[in-house]
Amino acid sequence: MKMDRLRTIFEAIGVSNVSTFIASGNVLFDSRKPPARLEAIVEKMLRAELGYEVVTMIRRVDEVSA
Secondary structure, X not given: OOHHHHHHXXXXXXXXXXXXXXXXXXXXXXXXXXXXXXXXHHHHHHHHHHOOOXXXXXXXXXXXXX
C-alpha cells in the first residue's frame, strides 16, 4: 500500500497530525481514543481496503520511548 493511501485511511478514522514513517507501514498520529479501540478500527479499515487481515499495534509515545 502506498503511504499516501495509508495516511488517508488514518485521517478517515478521525485521528490528527497523521504522518507515515518511511515506507515501513508505521503511522504516527494524535488521538484521544483508547489504543485498543483504535486497533480495532484500524484493523477493520485495513481489512476492507486490502481484503485481508492486518494485525495492528498502537503504542503511545511513552511506550515507544521506553
